[in-house]
Amino acid sequence: MKQSELFTKVAREAPKDEVALNAKLLARGGFSYKNSAGVYSYLPLGWRVMKKIEGIIREEMDAIGGQEMFMPTLHDKHYLKATGRWGVDVVFKVNDAAGKEPPFSLGWTHEEPVSEIAAHYVSSYKDLPFAAYQFQTKFRNEPRAKSGLLRGREFLMKDLYSFHASEGDLFEYYARVAEAYKKIFARCGLTAHYTVAAGGDFTVSHTHEFQVIAPAGEDTIYLCGKCGYAENKEISKLEDGAACPQCGGPVGAKQAIEVGNIFPLGTKYSEAFNLRFADERGEKKYVAMGSYGIGVSRVMATIVEVSNDQNGIIWPESVAPFRAHLLALPGADGAGAYAALQKEGVEVLYDDRELSAGEKFAEADLVGIPWRIVASPKLGGDTVEVKRRGKAGAGRPASLSEAIALVKTGKES
RNA sequence: CGGGCUGUAGUGUAACGGCAGCACGAGUCCUUUGGGAGGAUUUAGUCCCGGUUCAAAUCCGGGCAGCCCGACCA
Numbered sequence: 001m002k003q004s005e006l007f008t009k010v011a012r013e014a015p016k017d018e019v020a021l022n023a024k025l026l027a028r029g030g031f032s033y034k035n036s037a038g039v040y041s042y043l044p045l046g047w048r049v050m051k052k053i054e055g056i057i058r059e060e061m062d063a064i065g066g067q068e069m070f071m072p073t074l075h076d077k078h079y080l081k082a083t084g085r086w087g088v089d090v091v092f093k094v095n096d097a098a099g100k101e102p103p104f105s106l107g108w109t110h111e112e113p114v115s116e117i118a119a120h121y122v123s124s125y126k127d128l129p130f131a132a133y134q135f136q137t138k139f140r141n142e143p144r145a146k147s148g149l150l151r152g153r154e155f156l157m158k159d160l161y162s163f164h165a166s167e168g169d170l171f172e173y174y175a176r177v178a179e180a181y182k183k184i185f186a187r188c189g190l191t192a193h194y195t196v197a198a199g200g201d202f203t204v205s206h207t208h209e210f211q212v213i214a215p216a217g218e219d220t221i222y223l224c225g226k227c228g229y230a231e232n233k234e235i236s237k238l239e240d241g242a243a244c245p246q247c248g249g250p251v252g253a254k255q256a257i258e259v260g261n262i263f264p265l266g267t268k269y270s271e272a273f274n275l276r277f278a279d280e281r282g283e284k285k286y287v288a289m290g291s292y293g294i295g296v297s298r299v300m301a302t303i304v305e306v307s308n309d310q311n312g313i314i315w316p317e318s319v320a321p322f323r324a325h326l327l328a329l330p331g332a333d334g335a336g337a338y339a340a341l342q343k344e345g346v347e348v349l350y351d352d353r354e355l356s357a358g359e360k361f362a363e364a365d366l367v368g369i370p371w372r373i374v375a376s377p378k379l380g381g382d383t384v385e386v387k388r389r390g391k392a393g394a395g396r397p398a399s400l401s402e403a404i405a406l407v408k409t410g411k412e413s
Numbered sequence: 414c415g416g417g418c419u420g421u422a423g424u425g426u427a428a429c430g431g432c433a434g435c436a437c438g439a440g441u442c443c444u445u446u447g448g449g450a451g452g453a454u455u456u457a458g459u460c461c462c463g464g465u466u467c468a469a470a471u472c473c474g475g476g477c478a479g480c481c482c483g484a485c486c487a
Binding site: 011090144146151218294295297355356365376378385 | 414423424425437438439445446447448449450478479480481482483484485486487
């Protein structure tokens, strides 16, 4: 797309009410806009990143048999009352008549609705197992929104729920989801550590989180430097410098961002919604469930936290809003290169604006698109410059066709 | 939800209880053009409600909002 047509603009300064690096960079680049504390809009550039992340998650969920669906935001109060979670303090209640009990809550998670739906369709062991997921806006009345997009009152989440005839089958699937999560975070350019944690309001048993080491993280984990085993401080009996319970190596305390979690729920929710099946002998049993979340907006913010330099964001290719940023410096015409890139199917943002070279370079660095192609009057007619965002020094001159091949494949010809 | 801090233009700041000003940004035009260039011009503000006062950005009360620490959490 032509940058002159993009309705957002890059800002030289960050908003004064943002402290977190992710929020500063995302706001400056025109990726996000804060509507109120902990409530953000995703602007065209930011939404493209979100869609890329969503696409990666969707592929991996589909690969483990997840069936995508979409559940409501508005939840009748009988759902949370059934599981004793109506009183959870982060739940937003929606009022109607004054003085009456609010009839609805806004969805903060979806174990209850999905359990009720499953109960409607499941009657036999032959109906199991299955797993369903959605991308849905979650609402949580955080007493204190903070850390920019890392902790909002409203955020996009992928939530997967699985249904099984036995605990054994549940844990088998649980391990498959953990593998899928590892792939997702790796594909998003993140190093996520599989971490033993507590279940909070979701389950009494221990659960697992995926934690990305970052100073902005709200969690402290004890991570083994040798084997990678990790425990969340909230349940851990370890301390900094202790011996790893798995391999005896040294564990270190690290600040980390929780980008995903997986919960073995057991039968808590199936009992509340009478979600039962008849086994091979006709005996009624409760379905064993698991739930598995990834905060999509948090993943985006986490990538920004760990992938940047003093000039701005450095997007991994897999989630970048565009693959290439074509800059037409003053006196140069980038139209031919733009057409050629589009013809080759390269997602390209074409900076066709009348700005000085310095401004274009500075803005391009901030926006952080992986491949930069510069058209300049200093270069010969069909020659451009190619540079990888984050690489030092000037770009490399190349013919337009060489440049396109490089951008498409990421490899020198 | 407890504790703290702060609300003047998009950002940063100034104004004794006495005309709301400056810089940067943003917009328009001209000149410039390889790392945020220069000139002209325009734009835009005292968070809200009430009180005290001849007079309130300034003092008082209440509200609202934002940020930070804690508790809680994808």
